Amino acid sequence: MDQNKFARIAQVTVKLSAKFLRHRNYQKLEEAIGLLEATRRAELESGLPQEAYGVALVGNAGSGKSTALSHLFRTHPTLNLLRQDVVQADVASILVPSPSTLKLVGRSCLTGLGYPLQRDRTAGVIWELVQHHLQQRQTLLLHLDEAQDLMRSRSASEMTAVVNTLKSLMQHKEWPVGLVLSGLPDLKQLLNNDTQLGRRFEPIEFSQISYETDAGNVAKIIGQYGKESGLAVADEMLGRDVVQRLIYAGSSELGIVIKLIIAAIREALLSGSPRLETDHFIAAFSRKSGCVDDLNPFVREDFTETDPRLLLTTNEDLVTADTVWSGLK
Ligand SMILES: Nc1ncnc2c1ncn2[C@@H]1O[C@H](COP(=O)(O)OP(=O)(O)O)[C@@H](O)[C@H]1O
Ligand SMILES: [Mg+2]
Structure with missing residues:
Protein backbone atom coordinates (compact mmCIF):
# COMPACT_ATOMS: atom_id res chain seq x y z
CA MET A 1 0.00 0.00 0.00
CA ASP A 2 1.25 3.43 -0.90
CA GLN A 3 -0.04 5.85 1.73
CA ASN A 4 1.67 8.81 0.09
CA LYS A 5 -0.03 8.10 -3.20
CA PHE A 6 -3.42 7.79 -1.47
CA ALA A 7 -2.80 11.02 0.40
CA ARG A 8 -2.00 12.85 -2.85
CA ILE A 9 -5.11 11.47 -4.53
CA ALA A 10 -7.26 12.38 -1.54
CA GLN A 11 -5.89 15.94 -1.58
CA VAL A 12 -6.88 16.31 -5.22
CA THR A 13 -10.40 14.91 -4.77
CA VAL A 14 -11.04 16.90 -1.59
CA LYS A 15 -9.96 20.07 -3.38
CA LEU A 16 -12.20 19.33 -6.37
CA SER A 17 -15.16 18.44 -4.15
CA ALA A 18 -14.85 21.76 -2.34
CA LYS A 19 -15.14 23.76 -5.55
CA PHE A 20 -18.39 25.52 -6.28
CA LEU A 21 -19.57 26.18 -9.83
CA ARG A 22 -21.86 29.15 -10.33
CA HIS A 23 -24.44 27.85 -12.77
CA SER A 207 -33.99 21.81 -13.50
CA GLN A 208 -32.19 18.87 -15.06
CA ILE A 209 -29.32 19.50 -17.43
CA SER A 210 -29.36 18.20 -21.02
CA TYR A 211 -26.89 17.56 -23.79
CA GLU A 212 -28.58 20.16 -25.99
CA THR A 213 -28.25 23.04 -23.53
CA ASP A 214 -25.31 22.05 -21.30
CA ALA A 215 -22.84 19.98 -23.35
CA GLY A 216 -20.39 22.89 -23.55
CA ASN A 217 -20.40 23.51 -19.83
CA VAL A 218 -20.06 19.83 -18.93
CA ALA A 219 -17.08 19.53 -21.32
CA LYS A 220 -15.55 22.60 -19.67
CA ILE A 221 -15.88 21.01 -16.22
CA ILE A 222 -14.17 17.81 -17.43
CA GLY A 223 -11.36 19.85 -19.00
CA GLN A 224 -10.88 22.16 -16.04
CA TYR A 225 -11.08 19.51 -13.30
CA GLY A 226 -8.77 17.22 -15.29
CA LYS A 227 -6.21 19.96 -15.72
CA GLU A 228 -6.34 20.92 -12.06
CA SER A 229 -5.61 17.30 -11.18
CA GLY A 230 -2.53 17.27 -13.40
CA LEU A 231 -4.13 14.96 -15.99
CA ALA A 232 -4.08 15.37 -19.75
CA VAL A 233 -7.57 15.40 -21.23
CA ALA A 234 -7.88 14.20 -24.83
CA ASP A 235 -10.35 15.97 -27.12
CA GLU A 236 -12.29 12.73 -27.31
CA MET A 237 -13.17 13.11 -23.61
CA LEU A 238 -14.90 16.40 -24.35
CA GLY A 239 -16.71 15.07 -27.40
CA ARG A 240 -20.35 14.20 -27.96
CA ASP A 241 -20.16 10.52 -27.06
CA VAL A 242 -18.56 10.87 -23.62
CA VAL A 243 -20.51 13.99 -22.64
CA GLN A 244 -23.82 12.44 -23.64
CA ARG A 245 -23.09 9.27 -21.70
CA LEU A 246 -21.93 11.26 -18.71
CA ILE A 247 -25.10 13.37 -18.55
CA TYR A 248 -27.15 10.20 -18.89
CA ALA A 249 -25.15 8.35 -16.22
CA GLY A 250 -25.60 11.31 -13.87
CA SER A 251 -29.41 11.18 -14.27
CA SER A 252 -29.21 14.65 -15.88
CA GLU A 253 -28.52 16.16 -12.45
CA LEU A 254 -25.64 18.63 -12.30
CA GLY A 255 -24.38 17.56 -8.87
CA ILE A 256 -24.32 13.86 -9.80
CA VAL A 257 -22.47 14.65 -13.05
CA ILE A 258 -19.83 16.65 -11.15
CA LYS A 259 -19.42 13.84 -8.62
CA LEU A 260 -18.94 11.34 -11.46
CA ILE A 261 -16.23 13.48 -13.06
CA ILE A 262 -14.37 13.64 -9.73
CA ALA A 263 -14.81 9.88 -9.26
CA ALA A 264 -13.36 9.24 -12.76
CA ILE A 265 -10.40 11.51 -12.00
CA ARG A 266 -9.79 9.51 -8.86
CA GLU A 267 -9.75 6.29 -10.90
CA ALA A 268 -7.24 7.84 -13.32
CA LEU A 269 -4.96 8.87 -10.47
CA LEU A 270 -5.28 5.48 -8.78
CA SER A 271 -4.31 3.70 -12.00
CA GLY A 272 -1.28 5.97 -12.42
CA SER A 273 -2.46 7.11 -15.86
CA PRO A 274 -1.24 10.52 -17.06
CA ARG A 275 -4.50 10.98 -18.99
CA LEU A 276 -8.19 10.96 -18.20
CA GLU A 277 -9.83 8.28 -20.37
CA THR A 278 -13.18 6.58 -20.89
CA ASP A 279 -11.90 3.59 -18.92
CA HIS A 280 -11.82 5.77 -15.82
CA PHE A 281 -15.47 6.71 -16.20
CA ILE A 282 -16.28 3.03 -16.71
CA ALA A 283 -14.37 2.16 -13.55
CA ALA A 284 -15.97 4.99 -11.56
CA PHE A 285 -19.50 3.97 -12.52
CA SER A 286 -18.84 0.31 -11.89
CA ARG A 287 -17.21 0.96 -8.50
CA LYS A 288 -20.11 3.12 -7.34
CA SER A 289 -22.94 1.00 -8.68
CA GLY A 290 -21.36 -2.45 -8.49
CA CYS A 291 -22.78 -3.22 -11.94
CA VAL A 292 -21.35 -5.36 -14.73
CA ASP A 293 -20.18 -3.86 -18.06
CA ASP A 294 -23.41 -4.66 -19.84
CA LEU A 295 -25.28 -2.34 -17.47
CA ASN A 296 -22.61 0.39 -17.55
CA PRO A 297 -23.63 3.48 -19.58
CA PHE A 298 -19.97 4.18 -20.44
CA VAL A 299 -19.62 0.72 -22.01
CA ARG A 300 -22.87 -0.31 -23.59
CA GLU A 301 -23.43 0.82 -27.17
CA ASP A 302 -27.12 1.63 -26.63
CA PHE A 303 -26.38 3.32 -23.32
CA THR A 304 -29.92 4.67 -22.90
CA GLU A 305 -30.95 1.07 -22.21
CA THR A 306 -28.94 1.16 -18.96
CA ASP A 307 -30.32 2.43 -15.68
CA PRO A 308 -28.40 5.36 -14.18
CA ARG A 309 -30.37 4.94 -10.99
CA LEU A 310 -28.06 2.01 -10.20
CA LEU A 311 -25.80 4.74 -8.92
CA LEU A 312 -28.38 5.91 -6.46
CA THR A 313 -29.55 2.84 -4.64
CA THR A 314 -31.27 -0.43 -5.38
CA ASN A 315 -34.27 0.56 -3.29
CA GLU A 316 -36.02 3.63 -4.67
CA ASP A 317 -37.91 4.21 -1.46
CA LEU A 318 -34.66 4.81 0.30
CA VAL A 319 -33.46 7.58 -1.98
CA THR A 320 -32.63 10.58 0.16
CA ALA A 321 -29.90 13.13 -0.32
CA ASP A 322 -27.59 11.08 1.88
CA THR A 323 -28.14 7.73 0.26
CA VAL A 324 -27.80 9.25 -3.19
CA TRP A 325 -24.41 10.57 -2.35
CA SER A 326 -23.14 7.75 -0.25
CA GLY A 327 -22.73 5.91 -3.55
CA LEU A 328 -20.39 8.53 -4.91
CA LYS A 329 -18.42 9.74 -1.94
N1 LIG B 1 -22.60 24.19 -8.05
C1 LIG B 1 -21.88 23.13 -7.69
N2 LIG B 1 -20.53 23.14 -7.83
C2 LIG B 1 -19.79 22.05 -7.49
N3 LIG B 1 -20.31 20.92 -6.99
C3 LIG B 1 -21.64 20.84 -6.84
C4 LIG B 1 -22.50 21.94 -7.19
N4 LIG B 1 -23.77 21.59 -6.93
C5 LIG B 1 -23.73 20.33 -6.45
N5 LIG B 1 -22.45 19.88 -6.39
C6 LIG B 1 -22.02 18.55 -5.92
O1 LIG B 1 -23.12 17.69 -6.01
C7 LIG B 1 -23.38 17.07 -4.77
C8 LIG B 1 -24.88 16.96 -4.58
O2 LIG B 1 -25.45 18.21 -4.44
P1 LIG B 1 -26.54 18.49 -3.31
O3 LIG B 1 -26.47 19.93 -3.02
O4 LIG B 1 -26.40 17.55 -2.16
O5 LIG B 1 -27.89 18.14 -4.09
P2 LIG B 1 -29.38 18.20 -3.54
O6 LIG B 1 -29.38 18.94 -2.23
O7 LIG B 1 -30.15 18.90 -4.61
O8 LIG B 1 -29.78 16.76 -3.40
C9 LIG B 1 -22.71 17.91 -3.72
O9 LIG B 1 -22.19 17.11 -2.70
C10 LIG B 1 -21.61 18.61 -4.47
O10 LIG B 1 -20.42 17.90 -4.32
MG1 LIG C 1 -29.97 18.32 -0.36
Whole structure:
Protein backbone atom coordinates (compact mmCIF):
# COMPACT_ATOMS: atom_id res chain seq x y z
CA MET A 1 0.00 0.00 0.00
CA ASP A 2 1.25 3.43 -0.90
CA GLN A 3 -0.04 5.85 1.73
CA ASN A 4 1.67 8.81 0.09
CA LYS A 5 -0.03 8.10 -3.20
CA PHE A 6 -3.42 7.79 -1.47
CA ALA A 7 -2.80 11.02 0.40
CA ARG A 8 -2.00 12.85 -2.85
CA ILE A 9 -5.11 11.47 -4.53
CA ALA A 10 -7.26 12.38 -1.54
CA GLN A 11 -5.89 15.94 -1.58
CA VAL A 12 -6.88 16.31 -5.22
CA THR A 13 -10.40 14.91 -4.77
CA VAL A 14 -11.04 16.90 -1.59
CA LYS A 15 -9.96 20.07 -3.38
CA LEU A 16 -12.20 19.33 -6.37
CA SER A 17 -15.16 18.44 -4.15
CA ALA A 18 -14.85 21.76 -2.34
CA LYS A 19 -15.14 23.76 -5.55
CA PHE A 20 -18.39 25.52 -6.28
CA LEU A 21 -19.57 26.18 -9.83
CA ARG A 22 -21.86 29.15 -10.33
CA HIS A 23 -24.44 27.85 -12.77
CA ARG A 24 -27.29 29.87 -14.25
CA ASN A 25 -29.88 28.58 -11.78
CA TYR A 26 -27.59 29.64 -8.96
CA GLN A 27 -27.67 33.19 -10.25
CA LYS A 28 -31.48 33.14 -10.11
CA LEU A 29 -31.33 31.86 -6.55
CA GLU A 30 -28.83 34.51 -5.56
CA GLU A 31 -31.10 37.20 -6.97
CA ALA A 32 -34.21 35.85 -5.22
CA ILE A 33 -32.48 35.62 -1.83
CA GLY A 34 -30.92 39.06 -2.33
CA LEU A 35 -34.35 40.57 -2.93
CA LEU A 36 -35.87 38.71 0.00
CA GLU A 37 -33.16 40.04 2.29
CA ALA A 38 -33.46 43.60 0.96
CA THR A 39 -37.24 43.54 1.39
CA ARG A 40 -37.01 42.32 5.00
CA ARG A 41 -34.46 45.02 5.81
CA ALA A 42 -36.48 47.77 4.12
CA GLU A 43 -39.60 46.68 6.01
CA LEU A 44 -37.72 46.74 9.30
CA GLU A 45 -36.42 50.23 8.59
CA SER A 46 -39.87 51.48 7.64
CA GLY A 47 -41.14 50.43 11.06
CA LEU A 48 -44.49 49.47 9.55
CA PRO A 49 -46.02 46.07 10.26
CA GLN A 50 -45.39 43.80 7.30
CA GLU A 51 -45.70 40.21 6.25
CA ALA A 52 -42.67 38.35 5.02
CA TYR A 53 -42.59 36.18 1.94
CA GLY A 54 -40.38 33.30 0.90
CA VAL A 55 -38.36 31.47 -1.71
CA ALA A 56 -39.00 27.83 -2.61
CA LEU A 57 -36.09 26.01 -4.26
CA VAL A 58 -37.10 22.71 -5.86
CA GLY A 59 -35.12 20.11 -7.76
CA ASN A 60 -34.40 16.39 -7.81
CA ALA A 61 -31.91 14.73 -5.48
CA GLY A 62 -28.41 15.58 -6.68
CA SER A 63 -29.42 18.74 -8.52
CA GLY A 64 -27.34 20.81 -6.09
CA LYS A 65 -29.91 22.55 -3.86
CA SER A 66 -28.24 22.06 -0.47
CA THR A 67 -24.81 22.88 -1.87
CA ALA A 68 -26.08 26.06 -3.52
CA LEU A 69 -27.85 27.42 -0.44
CA SER A 70 -24.99 26.51 1.85
CA HIS A 71 -22.51 28.24 -0.49
CA LEU A 72 -24.76 31.29 -0.79
CA PHE A 73 -25.22 31.71 2.96
CA ARG A 74 -21.56 31.01 3.79
CA THR A 75 -20.21 33.50 1.28
CA HIS A 76 -22.90 36.19 1.44
CA PRO A 77 -21.41 39.56 2.36
CA THR A 78 -24.35 40.85 4.44
CA LEU A 79 -26.20 37.77 5.66
CA ASN A 80 -24.51 36.18 8.62
CA LEU A 81 -25.35 32.58 9.23
CA LEU A 82 -26.40 31.25 12.63
CA ARG A 83 -23.54 30.05 14.80
CA GLN A 84 -23.64 28.95 18.40
CA ASP A 85 -21.14 31.54 19.56
CA VAL A 86 -22.95 34.65 18.31
CA VAL A 87 -26.36 35.92 19.36
CA GLN A 88 -27.38 37.82 16.24
CA ALA A 89 -27.88 35.76 13.09
CA ASP A 90 -29.55 36.86 9.84
CA VAL A 91 -30.09 33.31 8.59
CA ALA A 92 -30.81 30.04 10.36
CA SER A 93 -30.51 26.90 8.23
CA ILE A 94 -32.16 23.71 9.49
CA LEU A 95 -32.41 20.21 8.01
CA VAL A 96 -35.93 18.83 8.32
CA PRO A 97 -35.69 15.40 9.97
CA SER A 98 -37.08 12.44 8.06
CA PRO A 99 -39.61 11.11 8.76
CA SER A 100 -40.84 14.23 10.44
CA THR A 101 -43.74 15.69 12.36
CA LEU A 102 -44.44 19.35 12.92
CA LYS A 103 -43.23 18.86 16.46
CA LEU A 104 -39.96 17.22 15.41
CA VAL A 105 -39.22 19.99 12.92
CA GLY A 106 -39.89 22.58 15.62
CA ARG A 107 -37.53 20.72 17.98
CA SER A 108 -34.81 20.68 15.30
CA CYS A 109 -35.25 24.42 14.85
CA LEU A 110 -34.93 25.00 18.59
CA THR A 111 -31.80 22.84 18.76
CA GLY A 112 -30.38 24.71 15.76
CA LEU A 113 -31.15 28.01 17.45
CA GLY A 114 -29.21 26.83 20.50
CA TYR A 115 -32.17 26.07 22.78
CA PRO A 116 -32.68 22.30 22.81
CA LEU A 117 -35.93 21.35 24.57
CA GLN A 118 -35.50 19.66 27.93
CA ARG A 119 -39.13 18.63 28.32
CA ASP A 120 -41.84 17.49 25.99
CA ARG A 121 -44.09 20.28 24.73
CA THR A 122 -46.96 20.54 22.30
CA ALA A 123 -46.23 21.51 18.69
CA GLY A 124 -47.97 24.85 19.32
CA VAL A 125 -45.71 25.75 22.25
CA ILE A 126 -42.60 24.56 20.43
CA TRP A 127 -43.30 26.80 17.42
CA GLU A 128 -44.00 29.79 19.67
CA LEU A 129 -40.57 29.20 21.19
CA VAL A 130 -39.04 28.99 17.69
CA GLN A 131 -40.63 32.32 16.81
CA HIS A 132 -39.41 33.83 20.08
CA HIS A 133 -35.81 32.74 19.53
CA LEU A 134 -35.84 33.88 15.90
CA GLN A 135 -36.85 37.31 17.16
CA GLN A 136 -34.22 37.26 19.92
CA ARG A 137 -31.54 36.47 17.39
CA GLN A 138 -32.95 39.02 14.92
CA THR A 139 -33.15 36.30 12.29
CA LEU A 140 -34.50 37.54 8.96
CA LEU A 141 -34.57 34.24 7.09
CA LEU A 142 -35.27 30.68 8.18
CA HIS A 143 -34.10 28.00 5.75
CA LEU A 144 -35.63 24.52 5.97
CA ASP A 145 -33.84 21.94 3.82
CA GLU A 146 -35.60 18.74 2.66
CA ALA A 147 -38.83 20.63 3.29
CA GLN A 148 -40.88 18.13 1.26
CA ASP A 149 -40.70 15.95 4.37
CA LEU A 150 -43.03 18.44 6.04
CA MET A 151 -45.82 17.05 3.91
CA ARG A 152 -44.98 13.37 3.46
CA SER A 153 -47.84 11.04 4.38
CA ARG A 154 -49.82 13.69 6.20
CA SER A 155 -53.52 13.68 6.89
CA ALA A 156 -55.53 16.72 5.79
CA SER A 157 -55.60 18.12 9.33
CA GLU A 158 -51.84 17.70 9.79
CA MET A 159 -51.26 19.43 6.47
CA THR A 160 -53.40 22.33 7.64
CA ALA A 161 -51.31 22.56 10.81
CA VAL A 162 -48.08 22.67 8.76
CA VAL A 163 -49.48 25.33 6.44
CA ASN A 164 -50.71 27.42 9.38
CA THR A 165 -47.38 27.17 11.17
CA LEU A 166 -45.48 28.36 8.09
CA LYS A 167 -47.96 31.18 7.54
CA SER A 168 -47.81 32.32 11.15
CA LEU A 169 -44.00 32.56 10.99
CA MET A 170 -44.29 34.82 7.95
CA GLN A 171 -47.21 36.85 9.29
CA HIS A 172 -46.03 37.38 12.87
CA LYS A 173 -46.97 40.88 14.03
CA GLU A 174 -43.68 41.81 15.69
CA TRP A 175 -41.13 39.70 13.87
CA PRO A 176 -42.20 38.13 10.58
CA VAL A 177 -39.59 35.74 9.21
CA GLY A 178 -38.84 35.13 5.52
CA LEU A 179 -38.85 31.41 4.72
CA VAL A 180 -36.49 29.65 2.36
CA LEU A 181 -37.74 26.13 1.67
CA SER A 182 -35.66 23.71 -0.38
CA GLY A 183 -36.63 20.21 -1.38
CA LEU A 184 -37.77 17.66 -3.90
CA PRO A 185 -40.38 18.62 -6.50
CA ASP A 186 -43.30 17.40 -4.34
CA LEU A 187 -42.59 20.40 -2.10
CA LYS A 188 -44.69 22.25 -4.68
CA GLN A 189 -47.72 20.26 -3.51
CA LEU A 190 -47.30 21.63 -0.01
CA LEU A 191 -47.31 25.16 -1.34
CA ASN A 192 -50.14 24.59 -3.81
CA ASN A 193 -52.20 23.12 -1.02
CA ASP A 194 -53.05 26.61 0.14
CA THR A 195 -53.31 29.50 -2.28
CA GLN A 196 -52.47 32.09 0.37
CA LEU A 197 -49.27 30.22 1.23
CA GLY A 198 -48.46 29.48 -2.41
CA ARG A 199 -48.57 33.07 -3.51
CA ARG A 200 -46.17 34.10 -0.76
CA PHE A 201 -43.39 32.04 -2.35
CA GLU A 202 -41.17 32.79 -5.27
CA PRO A 203 -40.40 29.43 -6.91
CA ILE A 204 -36.93 28.60 -8.23
CA GLU A 205 -36.28 25.35 -10.00
CA PHE A 206 -32.96 23.55 -10.31
CA SER A 207 -33.99 21.81 -13.50
CA GLN A 208 -32.19 18.87 -15.06
CA ILE A 209 -29.32 19.50 -17.43
CA SER A 210 -29.36 18.20 -21.02
CA TYR A 211 -26.89 17.56 -23.79
CA GLU A 212 -28.58 20.16 -25.99
CA THR A 213 -28.25 23.04 -23.53
CA ASP A 214 -25.31 22.05 -21.30
CA ALA A 215 -22.84 19.98 -23.35
CA GLY A 216 -20.39 22.89 -23.55
CA ASN A 217 -20.40 23.51 -19.83
CA VAL A 218 -20.06 19.83 -18.93
CA ALA A 219 -17.08 19.53 -21.32
CA LYS A 220 -15.55 22.60 -19.67
CA ILE A 221 -15.88 21.01 -16.22
CA ILE A 222 -14.17 17.81 -17.43
CA GLY A 223 -11.36 19.85 -19.00
CA GLN A 224 -10.88 22.16 -16.04
CA TYR A 225 -11.08 19.51 -13.30
CA GLY A 226 -8.77 17.22 -15.29
CA LYS A 227 -6.21 19.96 -15.72
CA GLU A 228 -6.34 20.92 -12.06
CA SER A 229 -5.61 17.30 -11.18
CA GLY A 230 -2.53 17.27 -13.40
CA LEU A 231 -4.13 14.96 -15.99
CA ALA A 232 -4.08 15.37 -19.75
CA VAL A 233 -7.57 15.40 -21.23
CA ALA A 234 -7.88 14.20 -24.83
CA ASP A 235 -10.35 15.97 -27.12
CA GLU A 236 -12.29 12.73 -27.31
CA MET A 237 -13.17 13.11 -23.61
CA LEU A 238 -14.90 16.40 -24.35
CA GLY A 239 -16.71 15.07 -27.40
CA ARG A 240 -20.35 14.20 -27.96
CA ASP A 241 -20.16 10.52 -27.06
CA VAL A 242 -18.56 10.87 -23.62
CA VAL A 243 -20.51 13.99 -22.64
CA GLN A 244 -23.82 12.44 -23.64
CA ARG A 245 -23.09 9.27 -21.70
CA LEU A 246 -21.93 11.26 -18.71
CA ILE A 247 -25.10 13.37 -18.55
CA TYR A 248 -27.15 10.20 -18.89
CA ALA A 249 -25.15 8.35 -16.22
CA GLY A 250 -25.60 11.31 -13.87
CA SER A 251 -29.41 11.18 -14.27
CA SER A 252 -29.21 14.65 -15.88
CA GLU A 253 -28.52 16.16 -12.45
CA LEU A 254 -25.64 18.63 -12.30
CA GLY A 255 -24.38 17.56 -8.87
CA ILE A 256 -24.32 13.86 -9.80
CA VAL A 257 -22.47 14.65 -13.05
CA ILE A 258 -19.83 16.65 -11.15
CA LYS A 259 -19.42 13.84 -8.62
CA LEU A 260 -18.94 11.34 -11.46
CA ILE A 261 -16.23 13.48 -13.06
CA ILE A 262 -14.37 13.64 -9.73
CA ALA A 263 -14.81 9.88 -9.26
CA ALA A 264 -13.36 9.24 -12.76
CA ILE A 265 -10.40 11.51 -12.00
CA ARG A 266 -9.79 9.51 -8.86
CA GLU A 267 -9.75 6.29 -10.90
CA ALA A 268 -7.24 7.84 -13.32
CA LEU A 269 -4.96 8.87 -10.47
CA LEU A 270 -5.28 5.48 -8.78
CA SER A 271 -4.31 3.70 -12.00
CA GLY A 272 -1.28 5.97 -12.42
CA SER A 273 -2.46 7.11 -15.86
CA PRO A 274 -1.24 10.52 -17.06
CA ARG A 275 -4.50 10.98 -18.99
CA LEU A 276 -8.19 10.96 -18.20
CA GLU A 277 -9.83 8.28 -20.37
CA THR A 278 -13.18 6.58 -20.89
CA ASP A 279 -11.90 3.59 -18.92
CA HIS A 280 -11.82 5.77 -15.82
CA PHE A 281 -15.47 6.71 -16.20
CA ILE A 282 -16.28 3.03 -16.71
CA ALA A 283 -14.37 2.16 -13.55
CA ALA A 284 -15.97 4.99 -11.56
CA PHE A 285 -19.50 3.97 -12.52
CA SER A 286 -18.84 0.31 -11.89
CA ARG A 287 -17.21 0.96 -8.50
CA LYS A 288 -20.11 3.12 -7.34
CA SER A 289 -22.94 1.00 -8.68
CA GLY A 290 -21.36 -2.45 -8.49
CA CYS A 291 -22.78 -3.22 -11.94
CA VAL A 292 -21.35 -5.36 -14.73
CA ASP A 293 -20.18 -3.86 -18.06
CA ASP A 294 -23.41 -4.66 -19.84
CA LEU A 295 -25.28 -2.34 -17.47
CA ASN A 296 -22.61 0.39 -17.55
CA PRO A 297 -23.63 3.48 -19.58
CA PHE A 298 -19.97 4.18 -20.44
CA VAL A 299 -19.62 0.72 -22.01
CA ARG A 300 -22.87 -0.31 -23.59
CA GLU A 301 -23.43 0.82 -27.17
CA ASP A 302 -27.12 1.63 -26.63
CA PHE A 303 -26.38 3.32 -23.32
CA THR A 304 -29.92 4.67 -22.90
CA GLU A 305 -30.95 1.07 -22.21
CA THR A 306 -28.94 1.16 -18.96
CA ASP A 307 -30.32 2.43 -15.68
CA PRO A 308 -28.40 5.36 -14.18
CA ARG A 309 -30.37 4.94 -10.99
CA LEU A 310 -28.06 2.01 -10.20
CA LEU A 311 -25.80 4.74 -8.92
CA LEU A 312 -28.38 5.91 -6.46
CA THR A 313 -29.55 2.84 -4.64
CA THR A 314 -31.27 -0.43 -5.38
CA ASN A 315 -34.27 0.56 -3.29
CA GLU A 316 -36.02 3.63 -4.67
CA ASP A 317 -37.91 4.21 -1.46
CA LEU A 318 -34.66 4.81 0.30
CA VAL A 319 -33.46 7.58 -1.98
CA THR A 320 -32.63 10.58 0.16
CA ALA A 321 -29.90 13.13 -0.32
CA ASP A 322 -27.59 11.08 1.88
CA THR A 323 -28.14 7.73 0.26
CA VAL A 324 -27.80 9.25 -3.19
CA TRP A 325 -24.41 10.57 -2.35
CA SER A 326 -23.14 7.75 -0.25
CA GLY A 327 -22.73 5.91 -3.55
CA LEU A 328 -20.39 8.53 -4.91
CA LYS A 329 -18.42 9.74 -1.94
N1 LIG B 1 -22.60 24.19 -8.05
C1 LIG B 1 -21.88 23.13 -7.69
N2 LIG B 1 -20.53 23.14 -7.83
C2 LIG B 1 -19.79 22.05 -7.49
N3 LIG B 1 -20.31 20.92 -6.99
C3 LIG B 1 -21.64 20.84 -6.84
C4 LIG B 1 -22.50 21.94 -7.19
N4 LIG B 1 -23.77 21.59 -6.93
C5 LIG B 1 -23.73 20.33 -6.45
N5 LIG B 1 -22.45 19.88 -6.39
C6 LIG B 1 -22.02 18.55 -5.92
O1 LIG B 1 -23.12 17.69 -6.01
C7 LIG B 1 -23.38 17.07 -4.77
C8 LIG B 1 -24.88 16.96 -4.58
O2 LIG B 1 -25.45 18.21 -4.44
P1 LIG B 1 -26.54 18.49 -3.31
O3 LIG B 1 -26.47 19.93 -3.02
O4 LIG B 1 -26.40 17.55 -2.16
O5 LIG B 1 -27.89 18.14 -4.09
P2 LIG B 1 -29.38 18.20 -3.54
O6 LIG B 1 -29.38 18.94 -2.23
O7 LIG B 1 -30.15 18.90 -4.61
O8 LIG B 1 -29.78 16.76 -3.40
C9 LIG B 1 -22.71 17.91 -3.72
O9 LIG B 1 -22.19 17.11 -2.70
C10 LIG B 1 -21.61 18.61 -4.47
O10 LIG B 1 -20.42 17.90 -4.32
MG1 LIG C 1 -29.97 18.32 -0.36
